Amino acid sequence: MAVYNFSAGPAMLPKEVMEQAQSEFCDFQNTGSGLMELSHRGPQFSQVIEETESDIRELMNISDDYAVCFVQGGASMQFSMIPMNLMLPGGFAEYADTGTWSAKAIKEGKGFGDVKVIASSKETNYDRIPVIRHWKPEAGSSYLHITSNNTVAGTQYHSFPETDAPMIADMSSDIMSRVIDVNKFGMIYAGAQKNLGPSGLALVIIRKDLAERTPANVPTMLKYGTYIETQSMFNTPPTFGVYLLGLVAKWLKSKGGIVGIEEINDVKSEALYELIDNSTFYRSPVDPSSRSKMNVVFRLPSEDMEAQFIADAAKEGLKSLKGHRSVGGIRASIYNAMPMKGVEALVDFMNEFARKNG
């Protein structure tokens, strides 16, 4: 039986990537050692990290004004590194609150300056992205922080604000899933474990001039400048994670790059939303303006029936469909690596389940 893993993260990686990593796990490029057993300063890993950066730059069309960094600690560490490095002295920063992860970023920002929440959908249970034309950013903000896709609520920005302050986006759950203009952002960051690779690695794309803001007393490992100046090699980077991210980047290139994968992602999410919208059995709690193409959340007529759905689906090889523990319901995470066949299998199962129980 084929297994399709709809986990929100750590999430499935492309089958081809997993198989290649397995085949060379104990012997990388005829060295007799696995990649993770080789020195990070040796020729093999040097080539891996250089190609990975170069492929990411090509895929996302990143200019030389930006650095591409590999940092440990996940997006959660970025919640602190951002204000620590980028809050202007005595200044303030603006945040949009669109869910659990935004709220965590806001909490960590508060230790380093004045934090202003300029938009929030908390009052409607984070069921939408607040309408951007109503946002009123102030002049002089250190930066504006947004969360481009919200894994718990199942919402996603379909356009971005225009701001004077550098815009910083947590793209942990939709990076490289759609074409974006990097030049609109001061910084983009993403924990790897959804669209990019294994947990334990965050990708940080930062406009180099912003890193000059960092106060002198920030510890070396927490300064963006350290990663920029050393090509992320101040200390031993998570070599196996960088290698897997590199394999994922090459896989994306083989799929036609971000343009190619975005087309596939559109078809995948449309198939699920079409079924939900045409159903009297399934229901989307998300405002149609803000639906995520990565995390499709939906409800059934009762919580008992949702539990039954999750259990029956798992028996059919459709795994990890349970919604986040804070909101319940069903969540199908369909990141880049989820093939169309997995979505088709879920659609078939949903139709059959509704027929039996509706």
Add this chain to the structure above:
Amino acid sequence: MAVYNFSAGPAMLPKEVMEQAQSEFCDFQNTGSGLMELSHRGPQFSQVIEETESDIRELMNISDDYAVCFVQGGASMQFSMIPMNLMLPGGFAEYADTGTWSAKAIKEGKGFGDVKVIASSKETNYDRIPVIRHWKPEAGSSYLHITSNNTVAGTQYHSFPETDAPMIADMSSDIMSRVIDVNKFGMIYAGAQKNLGPSGLALVIIRKDLAERTPANVPTMLKYGTYIETQSMFNTPPTFGVYLLGLVAKWLKSKGGIVGIEEINDVKSEALYELIDNSTFYRSPVDPSSRSKMNVVFRLPSEDMEAQFIADAAKEGLKSLKGHRSVGGIRASIYNAMPMKGVEALVDFMNEFARKNG
């Protein structure tokens, strides 16, 4: 041809561990997914992290007064987290300077309080551990920081100071290689990539009461308390690294635990030092009182001959024998995973090379 990888880190892992990880890389416990593709809150990884902690506690005989934490950022991040969390308000901390890595720890400590270097072997090129009975720790120190094994200089503590202040040891390069009494330490930490697993993970063993010192304004991800209170699950931990560390711990148990591996490590290092001491061709730059059982460094009559040695050894499958770029010479890193056969192959090669070139 058998390949033996003498890299100082990332370093070789036990063959049995690599083979098991490879065999279940794409399908962990019949889930149809690799371990790294599974949710960190699911039953499989929960069992992995619980067993890993429990096996580490058993191997090192760690009491309930201590927490065992899995932290990202390597030992270098600990250089900052230690003073950030454990420097007493307005206080000072003591450090012993025994090499490159001690010096880095000292540098990061300076941002958070007064740092006193109470012992140093810098004047003799770090060729020894300063004689401990001459150390004069002061009352009231926040902690005393030491580096138990020094990978660059090839030195190691063979006894530890007795102190009133909590002793904190960077054991990145000799953790679990020999029996130590954890109760003598306030905290022990180690980057995984030498004796424990892949890079991107640090093991932190900390006396729980010390974590109560942390000032309130320390960011969540940089507080030891966060890791203690959430069993290292505040955010997504580096799941694959924890899993590999768990496999290494089970492998160590199969070798008779730390007692068993220490016996093997003694035999391995003695074989090399005996050859060096009986040779007129090879020479140890390290004071005999302080020689490392993990990183055996030695010199040949000339740098040209050292380059030849490294090149010829690589042709015989004896790889990564080059000394650290800051000191040159030869370095054979023989951590737990290096089998006796690898050391025997090196001994044979060294004898043959000396015969040909001596």
